[in-house]
Amino acid sequence: MAETATNLETLAPPAELRRAPVVENNRGLGWLTDKLTAFTEGKTPRWWWILFLPAAFFATVVLPTMLIYQISTGIGVWGNNHPVMWGWDIINFVWWVGVAHAGTLISAMLFLTRQHWRTTIGRMAEAMTVFAVMMAGLYPAIHIGRAWFAWFMFPVPTYEGMWPQFRSPLMWDVFAVNTYLMVSTLFWYMGLIPDIALLRDRAKTRMRKFIYSLLALGWTGSARQWHHFEKAYVVLAGLCTLLVFTVSSIVGLDFATSQLAGWHATIFPLYFVVGAVYCGFGMVLVLLIPLRKLCHLEDIITTRHLDRICKLTLLSSLCITYIYLMEYYIAWYGGNPYERWVFSHRLLGHTYWYGGWIMLTVNFLMAQLLWFKRIRQNLKIVFVLAVLINIGMWFERFTIIVGSLYQDFLPANWGFYKQTWVDIGTYMGTLGAFFMMYLLFIRFLPMIPVAEVKSVLPQGNPHHPLGGAKGGKS
Amino acid sequence: MSVKTYGLIAEFDSPAAILAAAERVRDSGYQRWDVFSPFPIHGLDNVMGLKNSLVGWFALAFGGSAFVTTMGLIWFCNTFDYPLIVGGKPMFSLPMSFVPSYILMILGGAVGAFIGMIALNQLPRWHHPLFGKKRFELVSRDKFFLVVGANDPKFSETETRKLLEQSGGVHIELVEDED
Numbered sequence: 001m002a003e004t005a006t007n008l009e010t011l012a013p014p015a016e017l018r019r020a021p022v023v024e025n026n027r028g029l030g031w032l033t034d035k036l037t038a039f040t041e042g043k044t045p046r047w048w049w050i051l052f053l054p055a056a057f058f059a060t061v062v063l064p065t066m067l068i069y070q071i072s073t074g075i076g077v078w079g080n081n082h083p084v085m086w087g088w089d090i091i092n093f094v095w096w097v098g099v100a101h102a103g104t105l106i107s108a109m110l111f112l113t114r115q116h117w118r119t120t121i122g123r124m125a126e127a128m129t130v131f132a133v134m135m136a137g138l139y140p141a142i143h144i145g146r147a148w149f150a151w152f153m154f155p156v157p158t159y160e161g162m163w164p165q166f167r168s169p170l171m172w173d174v175f176a177v178n179t180y181l182m183v184s185t186l187f188w189y190m191g192l193i194p195d196i197a198l199l200r201d202r203a204k205t206r207m208r209k210f211i212y213s214l215l216a217l218g219w220t221g222s223a224r225q226w227h228h229f230e231k232a233y234v235v236l237a238g239l240c241t242l243l244v245f246t247v248s249s250i251v252g253l254d255f256a257t258s259q260l261a262g263w264h265a266t267i268f269p270l271y272f273v274v275g276a277v278y279c280g281f282g283m284v285l286v287l288l289i290p291l292r293k294l295c296h297l298e299d300i301i302t303t304r305h306l307d308r309i310c311k312l313t314l315l316s317s318l319c320i321t322y323i324y325l326m327e328y329y330i331a332w333y334g335g336n337p338y339e340r341w342v343f344s345h346r347l348l349g350h351t352y353w354y355g356g357w358i359m360l361t362v363n364f365l366m367a368q369l370l371w372f373k374r375i376r377q378n379l380k381i382v383f384v385l386a387v388l389i390n391i392g393m394w395f396e397r398f399t400i401i402v403g404s405l406y407q408d409f410l411p412a413n414w415g416f417y418k419q420t421w422v423d424i425g426t427y428m429g430t431l432g433a434f435f436m437m438y439l440l441f442i443r444f445l446p447m448i449p450v451a452e453v454k455s456v457l458p459q460g461n462p463h464h465p466l467g468g469a470k471g472g473k474s
Numbered sequence: 475m476s477v478k479t480y481g482l483i484a485e486f487d488s489p490a491a492i493l494a495a496a497e498r499v500r501d502s503g504y505q506r507w508d509v510f511s512p513f514p515i516h517g518l519d520n521v522m523g524l525k526n527s528l529v530g531w532f533a534l535a536f537g538g539s540a541f542v543t544t545m546g547l548i549w550f551c552n553t554f555d556y557p558l559i560v561g562g563k564p565m566f567s568l569p570m571s572f573v574p575s576y577i578l579m580i581l582g583g584a585v586g587a588f589i590g591m592i593a594l595n596q597l598p599r600w601h602h603p604l605f606g607k608k609r610f611e612l613v614s615r616d617k618f619f620l621v622v623g624a625n626d627p628k629f630s631e632t633e634t635r636k637l638l639e640q641s642g643g644v645h646i647e648l649v650e651d652e653d
Contacts, residue, residue, distance in 0.1 A: 029512065029616035155551055163551035167560050167570045175577045183584040190588055198512070198614035217598035220605075221613050223522055225595045226514035231527035232591035239533075239580045239587070246577060451614075455513035460489055462515055468488025 022116050022456050024299045026466075029459050032300075036450045037202060039295050040443065047294055052439045058432020066425040067142060075145045077422045084405040084417035089143040091397040092427050094272070095279065096136035096434075097177070097251055098393060101244055102280020103129030104184060106309075107191075108240035111233075117305045119452040124291070125284055126188040127447070131437045132283070133181045135430040140173065142426075169253040176250040180243050187236045193219050194229070195446040248272040255400070261338035262346075262404030265330065271323045275396060278316035278363070281309060282389030289383045291442065300448055303377055310376040313389070317367035324364065338409055346403050351416065355399040362392025479624040480603040480651040481507075482634050483610070484643025485617050489515045492618035495641035496521045499620065502637055506623035510604070510613045529590040536586025541579035545571050603651035621649065 023032065070077050080087040103125040110118035141150050153174045155164055164171050197219035200212035219225065252272035255263040265271075285306070292301045331343035346356035366388060369375045376382060407414045441447065458466040486492040489511070496509055500521060509518060552558065553565040563570070592598070604610045604621065613619055620643060622634050631648065638646050 033512075033615045155547055161556055163556050165558070165560060166548045166552050166574060167563055169573075172573045172577065175574045179577050179581040182581060186584050186588050190591065194513075194614070201611040201614045213600070217592070218600060218602060219597065220602055221510050221512060223509040223511065223515070223518050224524065225597075226511070227519055227524045228527045228529050228591050228594045230514055231529040232533075232587040235530055235533045235587040236584055239537075239584045242580055246580070250573065250577075451513040455515075460513055460515075462489035462493040462517060468490030470490070 020302075020304055021458065022120060023453065024302050027299060027457075029454055029457070032454060032457075033198065033450060035297075036300070036446055036448045036453070037199060040199060040446060041202065041204075044443065045294070048439060048443060052436065055432045055435040055439060058429050059436040062425055063429025063433055066422055066429055070142060070422055070426070071147050075143075077420060079417055079419040079423055081415070081417075083408060083413055083415045084402055086401050086405060087417055088419050088423040088427060089139050091394065091401055092430065093136050093139035093143070094251055094397045094401075095394050096132050096139070096430065097180075097248060098272075098276035098279040099283045099390075100129040100132035100136065100180065100184070100280065101248060101273070101276035102278075102282075102284050103127075103132070104240050104244045105277055105280070106284065107187070108237040109244065111237045112241060116456040117308060119456055120300050120302075120305060120448055121284070121288060121309075122452070123188075123191065123449045124287060124442075124447050126184065126191065127438060127441045128280075128283060128287060129184045130181070130188050131434050131441075132280075133177065133184060134437075135434050137177050137181055138430065140177070169250055169257050172250045173254055176247045180247045183236070183240060183243060187240050190229075190232060190236060191449055191452070192445060193217060194221060194451040195449060197221065198450055199446065244277070245273055248276040260404055260408060261336065262342040262400065265327065267323060267326060267330070271320075271327070274316060274319045274323060275393060278313065278320050279390060279393035281313040281316060282386045282393065285309060285313070285382060285386035286390065287438065289379050289386070291447070295442070295447070297448065300453065303379075306379065306382065307373075307376050310370050310382060313386075314367060314370040317363060317370070317389075321364045324360065342404055342407065345407060346399055349403075349407075351406065352399065352403050355395045355403060358395040359392055359399055362388050363396060366392075477650045477652055479631075480649040481621045481623040481626075481629070482631065482638060483604065483607060483619055483621045483645075483647050483649050484638035484641070485609060485612075485619055485645040486643055487617070489618065491642050492620060493517060493521060495620050495638070495643060498641045499622065499637065502628070504622055504626050504628050504634075506626035506629075508621050508623075510610075510619040510621065512614050512616060512618075515618075528594060529587055532590025532593075533583040533587040536589070537579045537583030540582025541575045544575040544578040548574065603649050607647065607649060609645055609647075 027035070078087060078089065080089070106118055106125040107122040107129070111122065141147055144150060144153075152162070153164060153171070164174075166172075193216060196212050197216040200209060200216045203209040203212055249269035249272065252268035252270070256265060256268035258264060288301060288306065288309070292298060292306075328343055331339045345353070347353055347360075366385060369381070369385065375385075402417045406417055454460045458464040461467040461469075463469050484495070486495055492509055492511065493515060496518060499507055500523070509515070509522065511518075548571040549566050552570075557565055559565075604613075604619075609617070610619065620638065620641075622629060622638070628634075635646055
């Protein structure tokens with residue numbers, strides 16, 4: 001027995017080539033179960049209330065107030081006006097869609113590529129996706145002005161015999177965003193079923209037992225159930241991966257199919273996908289770094305996992321930098337005077353020049369700090385960088401939208417844009433709603449996919465000595 | 475209300491133990507048995523002889539029909555029922571109809587995969603005979619269970635119990651179900 005164990009040891013790759021375990025300090029299945037359910041079962045910590053109450057205030061007081069005021073009065077309460085017809089509403093729509101994308105990329109694409117480390121952060125990233133898409137979907141619905149006619153966008157048979165006009169990418173967007181919301185919610189909920197069953201089995205009170213029993217749908221964890229579950233999970237992951245590329249491409253097409261200089265570019269779909277993923281990684285880091293500390297998940301979300309997200313952030317920063325360069329190059333090489341005007345004014349104009357500089361400084365220059373391991377391992381700096389990335393990406397959308405609209409082809413047509421307090425209030429309201437839902441999620445549902453983490457541990461591998469395997473038999 | 479035997483349940487400690495026990499139960503010629511675990515165990519599908527899941531076909535059927543339906547809907551809306559010239563573009567063309575159809579194909583595929591998973595697993599169900607067993611609550615934690623159904627042709631309370639004991643199972647109990 002001892003002999004075969006040493007045999008196994010010699011067969012293993014040398015130390016430097018071995019993969020570090022997903023969960024540190026060799027924790028067993030029981031420990032993991034207790035640890036990962038502790039937050040939903042324990043007493044609500046004070047920090048949760050401190051974060052939750054302001055978020056809930058913005059979500060339940062500020063946001064409805066702004067929406068009621070805007071819908072009952074009209075779009076004029078926002079800063080949008082001729083010629084800048086798209087303002088904070090569309091900036092924030094694109095921003096929220098972008099935030100959602102990294103969640104899908106982490107939970108679906110890294111699943112398909114069998115990156116085991118993604119199991120620990122997948123659920124949190126998916127939840128971010130679901131809530132961010134909800135916030136994104138709100139904007140187009142209220143941006144149409146007469147929100148009570150939002151149903152015109154759906155092919156509903158009515159007495160007037162009107163149908164949506166499917167030649168417009170804006171129409172495709174309706175389907176893309178709604179599909180994104182539904183598919184990511186399904187993916188998220190399906191992954192939750194076994195873990196809700198775990199909470200059901202551990203429930204101490206009748207109320208918890210009842211609610212989790214309903215949500216778990218009677219899951220028993222039989223091999224046949226797992227068999228179908230795994231297949232469905234792969235299929236959903238594959239479909240979600242398609243959405244990563246589709247949804248933001250369509251948002252990009254909303255811009256690219258117009259004639260406006262600064263928007264009319266074939267690179268736009270790709271531009272928006274890459275920007276979305278980059279911004280989303282920023283948001284993932286903003287959520288993960290504090291929660292890991294506050295919920296004591298250091299052994300599970302290890303610094304190695306955060307290091308990898310940092311590397312992916314750096315990679316997407318390089319991609320977006322390439323696209324920025326390409327955009328400027330085409331503006332110059334294309335020889336279109338209007339295009340050249342818009343692009344030179346993004347950095348050297350007299351009104352909105354700061355947007356272009358913020359976007360370049362943060363998204364290109366500051367992200368280069370992530371090349372250094374010492375920076376990647378200093379989580380405080382990474383957190384600040386992640387917040388800045390979100391701000392930088394917000395200004396990218398500001399530059400693209402306002403920067404292209406305010407000075408178009410005819411100087412007589414030029415104008416200004418300034419946001420109003422309703423614009424700001426609505427944005428703060430959506431931020432509050434997002435964080436409120438996120439805090440409720442971590443409080444009542446398992447934020448780490450318990451079953452998935454167990455399945456990638458050596459303790460869960462029937463061919464590993466820690467999983468009970470004897471000797472070298474595999 | 476009569477009570478009938480549902481099967482015999484045995485508890486195991488590790489994934490390797492349950493895999494070995496499953497091999498043993500299979501080799502003894504049992505057909506109606508199942509394994510319950512906190513997570514999917516690698517290699518168990520082969521031991522149990524589970525064939526490729528049909529979930530993929532559900533996704534294909536739902537996704538494919540969503541694609542075709544959306545194409546048809548767009549043709550109906552913009553070409554047949556209310557033809558309207560916009561920007562001199564054709565009444566119906568692939569560039570305009572493909573993208574929404576593709577998007578709804580993804581939606582259909584996802585809904586299909588989910589419905590397929592639920593239907594093939596016979597969920598949702600509010601009751602399962604195993605939920606009556608106190609120790610079965612550990613199935614989502616760190617214990618592994620093997621249940622041999624009473625409807626198995628080879629099932630015998632004494633012989634099956636002996637087999638489960640020999641395979642290393644502990645807490646072997648009879649599961650009963652209300653009729």
